[in-house]
Amino acid sequence: MAEQDVIELLMAQHGRIRDLFDEVEQASPDKVEEAFGRLTRMLSVHETAEEEIVHPYARRKLDNGQGVVADRLGEENHAKRLLLDLHRDGVDHSRFWERLTELRTAVMMHARGEERYEFARLRACTSTAERRAMAAAVRAAETLAPVRPHPGTETAVKNLLMGPPLAIMDRAREVIRKALGKG
Template sequence: MGHGGNVIDELMADHREVEEMFGRMQSMATGGQELRDLIDEVTIELVRHSVAEEQYLYPAVREHIEGGGPMADKEIEDHARVEKMLKQLEKTSTDDAQMSPLLRQLMDEVTAHVRDEETNLFPMLRRACTPQQLDELGDKIRRAKSMAPTRPHPAAPSSPTASKLLAPGAGLVDRARDFMTGRGKS
């Protein structure tokens, strides 16, 4: 959940974590509960990561990077597509014929998003911000992830202000549901 370091180090550690989970998914011989648990784990990580980026990273991109507005908008659109896929995966049985194509689509979308952030956005942000600003953003991202929802909410507003107001409450409800069901504990 929280890796430490500046915002770029924090988010890149999240990216590596999700890539490792995708690798485990690809090596699974069958579906069943083990796959469901791994999908839940990926979902929890991606939702928390996305919420934190929308609350703090993309506003910083708008503020510090020349022409950052359209770049932030594109990243938020990527998140919306991923969140819809996560919601669909949540409702799909692991033995459903649609599971494999859905997982492939999710992996492809997330991989492209990660590549874009790491190749374009992060280097620009590193040049535009001071080390102190990047460290402060890393702290904000870690705090946001600790309170963020753990389940996809594609209809939730993605504006930073609305997210900062609504995400902690949704996160509390999601974590309570996860506790009651044992979701994310494997």
């Protein structure tokens, strides 16, 4: 099963993220916020799991792993900041669509960088068993990940320390917004 391999799992998620961008862009005006919420959630959870599981492993396993991961973390931080700004300003902001395009470009460039410089090299130097274990760890990390962007938490340690409390706050915020009819 493809999802048992961490690289296939993450690449499938990259495809899902592309689909979610399309969904936001094609949504009717009354559905944009809901679609953008799904995109925000997916990006936040996906990046947190990569930061906690994949990047630390790549640092240790890959030649120049520190450099490869540092480049990816810089890209992730930039995308998180863009996403946070979009989320904070809301879908009715005058520059929402322009900034969404900027976010999409940044996220897609980041995904290509991961696939080319990190994932391909990880596949070459890891066993099937390692990739399956990493996939299980990624799925577990996603259950505890924050559902909103939190720039500055791009390390495994910061994610492990701050992730669960942020996730609880994010999820509580979602419940409250739904109860108030705002999301």
